[in-house]
Amino acid sequence: MKYSDWIEEQNPSEALHRRLLSMERPKKRGWIGFAAAACCALAVGALYWSLNQNPSLPPDNVSLAQHPTVQPATEEATHKNMPALPEIHYAERQNEMAMDIAFPKGYFREELSMHDLETLFGETGWWEVIGWSMDGYVIYDGEGAVWQVFLAGSNGENDFSLGLSPNRLPPTCLVAEPTGTNDIWGTKVDASRSFYDCDGDGAEEYCYTLTFLREEKVGARLELTTHDDETAEILIDSMLSRLLSPERTLSLAFLIPKEIPAWREEKLTMEQAKQEPDFAAYLPDAVPTGMQFESAYLNMGQNRNTLSLHWSDRQFNNLSICIERLPDAETLTLFMADTQKPESYDLRLYAGLWDGVPEAYWYSIQDAIFPAEDMTFELLEARSQTNPERNTPNYRFQILHADGTLVSYYGDCAAQDMWALVQPTLP
Numbered sequence: 236m237k238y239s240d241w242i243e244e245q246n247p248s249e250a251l252h253r254r255l256l257s258m259e260r261p262k263k264r265g266w267i268g269f270a271a272a273a274c275c276a277l278a279v280g281a282l283y284w285s286l287n288q289n290p291s292l293p294p295d296n297v298s299l300a301q302h303p304t305v306q307p308a309t310e311e312a313t314h315k316n317m318p319a320l321p322e323i324h325y326a327e328r329q330n331e332m333a334m335d336i337a338f339p340k341g342y343f344r345e346e347l348s349m350h351d352l353e354t355l356f357g358e359t360g361w362w363e364v365i366g367w368s369m370d371g372y373v374i375y376d377g378e379g380a381v382w383q384v385f386l387a388g389s390n391g392e393n394d395f396s397l398g399l400s401p402n403r404l405p406p407t408c409l410v411a412e413p414t415g416t417n418d419i420w421g422t423k424v425d426a427s428r429s430f431y432d433c434d435g436d437g438a439e440e441y442c443y444t445l446t447f448l449r450e451e452k453v454g455a456r457l458e459l460t461t462h463d464d465e466t467a468e469i470l471i472d473s474m475l476s477r478l479l480s481p482e483r484t485l486s487l488a489f490l491i492p493k494e495i496p497a498w499r500e501e502k503l504t505m506e507q508a509k510q511e512p513d514f515a516a517y518l519p520d521a522v523p524t525g526m527q528f529e530s531a532y533l534n535m536g537q538n539r540n541t542l543s544l545h546w547s548d549r550q551f552n553n554l555s556i557c558i559e560r561l562p563d564a565e566t567l568t569l570f571m572a573d574t575q576k577p578e579s580y581d582l583r584l585y586a587g588l589w590d591g592v593p594e595a596y597w598y599s600i601q602d603a604i605f606p607a608e609d610m611t612f613e614l615l616e617a618r619s620q621t622n623p624e625r626n627t628p629n630y631r632f633q634i635l636h637a638d639g640t641l642v643s644y645y646g647d648c649a650a651q652d653m654w655a656l657v658q659p660t661l662p
Contacts, residue, residue: 318420318480320472325428325443326415336406341377341498343537346370347384354489355384356477365469366390371397377536379495381487393440393461395470401487404446404454420481422449433460443467449478453485498536505531505544514542514558517642517660522546523652526554538562552627552647556656559641567635569598574609580632581617604633604641607661612654619650637662 352369353359362369371386383406384399398405415426424447433442443459457474461467478485508531509515522528525548534541540560547553561567572580579596580603592600605614618632630653633643642660646653 318476318482320476321417321419323417323419323424323426323445323471323475324415325426327427327429336408339374339376339382340500341496341536342374342382343377343492343496343498344372344374345492346372347386351490355487357480357483358477361473361477362388362470365473367395367470373490373492375492375495377495377498379492381490384487384490390466393459393463393466395457395459397458397474398456399487400454402452402454404448405456407456419447419475419479422447422479424475424479438462441467443471445471445475447479449485453487496537499533500535501533503531503533503542507531508533508542508544511542513540513560513640517556517558517636517640518544519556519656520659522554522656523548523646523648525549526552526648550625552625554646554648555644557643559643561639561641564635564639564641567604567641570602570604570633571635572599572603572605572614574605574614577617579603580605580614582620583617602631602633604635607634607636610634610657610661612650615654615657616650634660636660 347370349359352371367388367390369386369388371384373384374382376382381401384397386397386399388395398407400406415428417424417426424445426445427443429442430439431442432439440460440462441464443457443461445457446455448454455478457471459467459470477483503511505528509518511533526546527548529545529547531542531544534543541557543555543557545553545555574580576596578584578593579599582600585591585600603618615630615632618630620629620631621627625647627647628649629645629647630650631643631645633641634657635641644653644657646656
């Protein structure tokens with residue numbers, strides 16, 4: 236399915252936004268930059284199950300001390316057998332365009348072990364010798380085939396990400412025309428470099444992107460942001476010399492999943508949705524006048540069990556409800572509203588979603604979660620905004636029930652109509 240279709244199934248008004256926001260907060264980043272960064276992170280697997288395992292991306296680096304059978308590389312060994320990389324010619328990045336991303340049905344994730352990293356690069360620990368951390372995971376499709384490998388790391392001030400995919404370039408949200416083409420040991424490598432605020436932290440830095448498809452078997456996209464060109468060159472040389480070395484092959488075939496989780500993805504009618512025991516208690520008996528049922532999508536798999544529903548009317552008003560059975564509700568702490576502090580949830584206190592929000596309430600003000608036992612009509616009213624296109628009220632909020640079910644609401648309707656959906660589900 237296309238990313239646009241997948242995103243509709245995930246109810247982007249609430250659930251998907253919460254998942255994207257589970258990543259580290261951008262520093263004073265505007266909406267466009269934040270959305271693009273979040274989209275690209277999502278493309279490499281920053282989905283809801285990552286929030287259940289670790290609330291930030293990339294995962295914490297695994298220390299070599301935890302794997303005593305793997306010998307860390309020494310500085311001498313790191314450069315001893317590394318072939319000299321030809322000079323890389325870079326072009327300015329240009330002509331970027333947004334693209335849809337297709338996620339595989341039944342996708343699931345497994346962390347990469349140190350043995351996996353050793354097999355991939357031919358050795359392990361070389362990144363620590365040059366001062367970087369590294370960790371990663373694999374996303375498989377529902378049949379257990381590798382869809383994408385994602386590696387990421389940092390040396391404190393600088394960050395990199397590396398995507399690897401079998402038989403194609405890794406998917407990305409923003410695609411640029413090939414520039415700066417190089418021939419490195421028979422593989423075409425497109426390379427671009429720019430100097431601007433590419434990570435939204437308010438400071439300009441060098442931004443590198445290198446892509447290649449080696450022997451039509453493994454595609455790679457290396458992205459790096461750094462304030463120091465020399466630091467970037469060392470990492471790029473070390474990375475490419477191992478991935479493109481003519482002395483060894485590059486393959487992802489060794490990445491065999493330990494098990495393939497059961498999964499189910501299905502489009503349902505409203506009648507079928509009411510037969511799903513995990514969700515039936517949270518489905519509305521009636522919707523606002525004029526709203527017509529559009530779709531219901533069921534998505535079950537590794538750490539996910541979600542039913543997303545959507546209605547609309549002839550005036551282009553929309554209503555979405557996403558019901559999620561959470562394996563661990565503790566991961567939602569950042570989004571929980573403090574009902575004693577309106578500044579943590581009341582949208583009416585701020586000129587816009589991103590303006591004047593205190594640091595402590597950055598997450599809760601955008602995607603507020605209320606415990607079901609505390610939910611009131613007054614709290615619902617505090618989540619009202621005005622749809623600028625039609626000058627109609629718009630509501631967005633989430634309710635966490637005692638059984639670990641999270642219900643997200645998004646709708647263009649009157650407060651009384653929204654309350655009529657919510658009240659019957661409350662204790």
